[in-house]
Amino acid sequence: MRSRRQVLEDWLREYAAAEAEDFVWRREQVLAEQARREMARSASRERGERECQEAAAADAVREALPCEDCGQGRSAGLCEACRYRRRTEGLIVEAGLVAASWSAVLDDADDVAAVTAYVRASLGAAIASARQEFFRLMDPGELDADPVAAASALAFAELQAVQQALPEYRRSALGWLGRTEEAAAEARRAYAIEQNRRWFRANPTGVDAVAAATKAADAARVRTAQYLLTVRLEQLREQTAVRHEAAGPASGRWAERLPELAARPVDGDPAEAVIA
Structure with missing residues (x-):
């Protein structure tokens, strides 16, 4: 019959293994979440830069428009x-x-x-x-x-x-x-x-x-x-x-x-x- 000491040591080993496995799983989850957030931030930055570029292009086109009323050039549509x-x-x-x-x-x-x-x-x-x-x-x-x-x-x-x-x-x-x-x-x-x-x-x-x-x-x-x-x-x-x-x-x-x-x-x- 196994002694109490051996039973306790086996339980501690099993507990430590489970904790290590759980730690690895949680670490993987944290890393995955960090990667997801970084991808989202990167996509957001890219979208923001793209929108800024599109807005700048639209502004440039609008600024080049003549005045609707008097025809003055580069008046953004209205001087x-x-x-x-x-x-x-x-x-x-x-x-x-x-x-x-x-x-x-x-x-x-x-x-x-x-x-x-x-x-x-x-x-x-x-x-x-x-x-x-x-x-x-x-x-x-x-x-x-x-x-x-x-x-x-x-x-x-x-x-x-x-x-x-x-x-x-x-x-x-x-x-x-x-x-x-x-x-x-x-x-x-x-x-x-x-x-x-x-x-x-x-x-x-x-x-x-x-x-x-x-x-x-x-x-x-x-x-x-x-x-x-x-x-x-x-x-x-x-x-x-x-x-x-x-x-x-x-x-x-x-x-x-x-x-x-x-x-x-x-x-x-x-x-x-x-x-x-």
């Missing part, structure tokens, strides 16, 4: 000056729609067209003024030295002229839309709700109650005007095809009507309107 001009055109269209949102009959295409044409003419005057100021400030030698840069600078100056005018169109639209029945109704509702709050019920006409109600009415009026402007602009964009060609001159009726409307004050006391 800087024409990019500014396109943005200017987009803002002119937007300003026309903003003006039409409150001053035109939205379902009347001719009425909307007359308003947008008038706005285009007005902004055209602002652009002409910006152009004159640009040439007044620029030295003729600078214009001749780098005509491409000069054209870009001029187009940017024209864009700025329109950008500066657009907020006033929006302000006028919001002011007039804030006087619509929808806005007035929302203002009255907000005013009444605020006055009916528990802490103002005892004295709804007190100074604090009126101030809080007026603030709530003003906020409701502004929110409604903004909502109406958004909805009306969406409607106009759906109804009106955005055209990039210059529109015709505004009709005489609108040439007279818009300045008159714009001259009217749009800022009043909302509290007076609500209380009345």
